[in-house]
Amino acid sequence: MSVPFGLRAGILSIVILGLFLVTWHLLVVAQQGDAAEGLDPAYAALLGKQATEGASALPKPLEVGAALWEHIRDPFYDAGPNDKGIGIQLAYSLFRVLTGFGLAALVAIPVGFLIGMSELASRAFNPFIQLLKPVSPLAWMPLALYTIKDSSLSAIFVIFICSIWPMLINTAFGVAGVRREWLNVARTLEVSRLRTAFAVILPAAAPTILTGMRISIGIAWLVIVAAEMLVGGTGIGYFVWNEWNNLSITGVISAIVFIGVVGMLLDLALARAARLVAYTE
Template sequence: MSVPARDSVPAPETRVAAFPKAKVLPIVAARPKPWRARFVAVGRAVAGKVVPPLIPLLFLLVVWELLCAGPDAALPPPSRVVADTWELITDPFYDRGGLDKGLFWHLFASLQRVLLGYSLAAIGGVAIGTLIGQSQWAMRSLDPLFQVLRTVPPLAWLPLALAAFKSGEPSAIFVIFITAVWPIVINTAVGIRNIPEDYRNVARVLQLNPLEYAVKIMIPAAAPYIFTGLRIGIGLSWLAIVAAEMLIGGVGIGFFIWDAWNSSLISDIIVALIYVGIIGFFLDRSVALVGVLVTRGTATS
């Protein structure tokens, strides 16, 4: 067997040149398009907020349907409620004259009364709470009186208001005011009293006048407490107007519920209560959102 000559064996450089190395490309993961990434992020955020409340709601509806499906059940199941009130749900804007109106008009009338009475309570409550929080003498003088008045049930004021105003409309607004003002007063006073002493010292060093001190230091520092009282107040206002309208009559969601009870329309009552709860939820969230914007996040929503 013959051995190949040394010159016939290709040199290493020749072998490398004959078989070049394959170019290795880096593996880069495909990035989703920007609009798709934003869509996915928004979808996950919405699902994280919507899905958890839906689970107990669906469970409640299923249990309600099973318990009230029998012929001897005192309350109608959800399926029957929807069937009985389908026209009421799909056409809330009808107006046939008098008190025969859709749910929208009853809710709108109640909201008007609530916003007027609540606005008066917010202005008066913040002003009185500021006075009590700043003045020790005012706190000792007014706090016992307020502690007595705030324990009176809201509807207990209605006969007195009817005797004083001779009309149901101002009486309902007064009941809203007297119900909502107390948590606003108390929380505002607590917020004013809890202002750090360092803030007061800064005001003295800067020689701020009373108006500048109120605008730049006192109100911003007490704002989280104030908006806590405002949130409690708006909830109590909505509770009070529904109860008051059951007694004073006229257009309003409270009267609608009472009239449905007199007509034995249980399904109408259930639908009205659902609307009352939804409106109350949005009222609370609206005040909370304003608080977050005004206090720059120090008042949690």
């Protein structure tokens, strides 16, 4: 077998995609019912294709492809407060995710350091972390709306609260797991505690912290869609809701593709960053 491994995997991916699209197409065609017969033309004119031609509500892959192309062709149009291009919607969502995620990192990493370095702090914080960690981020939404009194900030808060836990726990775990010998060497050399933190602990714990950040951004991207479906206005979640409001399955599937692509890129970016701080002992 002379075909390189990467190429073989790629070919297999394309075959899987092809099979999926063909199955999808066939399923939609199979769902096509019979056209209604003997309808009064005046009555039929008031109905949609589903009622008159028995068309399936599910679009064929080519129709979704056409819709995707429509969105990509003009991603930044602005036709009023409730109708903006997919690019603008994604930018709103990304802005919220990155703001909430950034704020969470600012809080989680220092607090995680503290918890990891001090047994006392670790014990003291533990009950709160254990209690708050399993709460669904969306459960915070009504409280956020009520106290913050701004739906956009509330969405950012929900992102903040959902991305804080993985980062906090991973940072604490990474910091606590730094090898004793290294700390002892630093102490022998009379390095200050602050310098130890930055020169020894941070590099040593960085891969674990980055893993926490990668988990967090994945969760944040999952949550933003749901949060924006709730508060509406702007963002990719609102876009999904608006398409659903029109019962447009084509629009919903297009949105799923965009959400998937952006989520993949976010994960890829953090995976790259993780590679930068990786080390071998």
